[in-house]
Amino acid sequence: MVQITSALPIAKMVGSNRVVLGHGIVHVAGDASLSFQEEKELRRNLVLDALKALQSAEKE
């Protein structure tokens, strides 16, 4: 499992092993200040990071 979150201290406290930093509590996998296309691109990259973390044996 990989956790995408903006509340990093909580993820660390509970011992989450694979964490990808999200883009804010209110839109963890998005960014309302961007254009629709830019936001799509950002979400794509976030998900790619999450997939990378799933294939990694290193804690991150």
Added chain:
Amino acid sequence: MRVVHYLNQFFGGVGGEERAGMRLEEREGAAGPGRLLEQLLGGNAKIVKTLVCGDNYAVEHQDEVIASVLKKVQEAKAELFIAGPCFEAGRYGMISGALCSAVQSELAIPVVTAMAGENPGADLYREALYIIDSGPSSAKMRDVLVKMAELAKKLVAREEIGLPGEEGYLRRGLIRDEFVEQTAAKRLVDMVMAKVTGGPFESEMVPTSFEPIPMPPAVKDLSKARVMLITDGGLVPKGNPDRIEGSAATRWGAYSIEGLDDLKGDDYEISHGGYDPRFVQEDPDRLVPLDAMREMEREGKIGKLHNEFLSTSGLANPLSNTRRIGREMAEKVKKEGIDAVILTST
């Protein structure tokens, strides 16, 4: 007072690890540490039955063992059920916790067990039960039995139970009202003063500690993997069909995304009282990134996206709730044959 006592094969005097496969057996009267326990309970206390089971058998056939123990405790007309002490024996602690929890909720009689704080049974059951902190060493048997007996007598007599430190049980994470002499501000300043001058003080809030979770191995071939999306951000279909609470949620749901490439705000709502939900309401992919995951699926970067996402609301929730929800979700993930999960947390 009629007491039923549960022991594993070792403390029941049957044998060591080579007998861990033994089925549940019952003995008349007290056995092993039960003899001293009976004395310590004093008065008219009588261990009418001792139930002994092998640790492997008990853990591998937990439901069956629980059912037979419940039946035997009921038949014995027990007024008190005691399991252990288990010290650091993990399987013994797990089954003792499970049995006490079942007897307490099904038969509504007092239950007491004892184990070390590091016992996995302690982590699972400390919030539901009074578990005397036995420490790791069975050399402390007598001390532990004294504490178990004292606590058990109070529970049976429905006397007030003191704080964990006073009675010797593991913290249950309960909060209760108490009258104190000084206001919080005064107590806090006193504590700070004690701290800077090196004096003794005792914090009134102990942060919860979490057992480390072993890291699961990396996914070998994502292009063949079944991936599931889970969120604790409270995204639910319009109308919140499972009535997932926006705070201290006791429930979770599985919602179909079959045939969808993208989540529309009109179809969903957010049941979560802990963040401003407007942005996710506008476009739920900002919480559950379905659109991006469909791209990954089309491009063959993942094998398949599971056709449901799981959702609950992660706010102000007691650990006993969240642990259960986590276990239930993990069972679902297993059942569906999922290889990897992406959890989005607000």
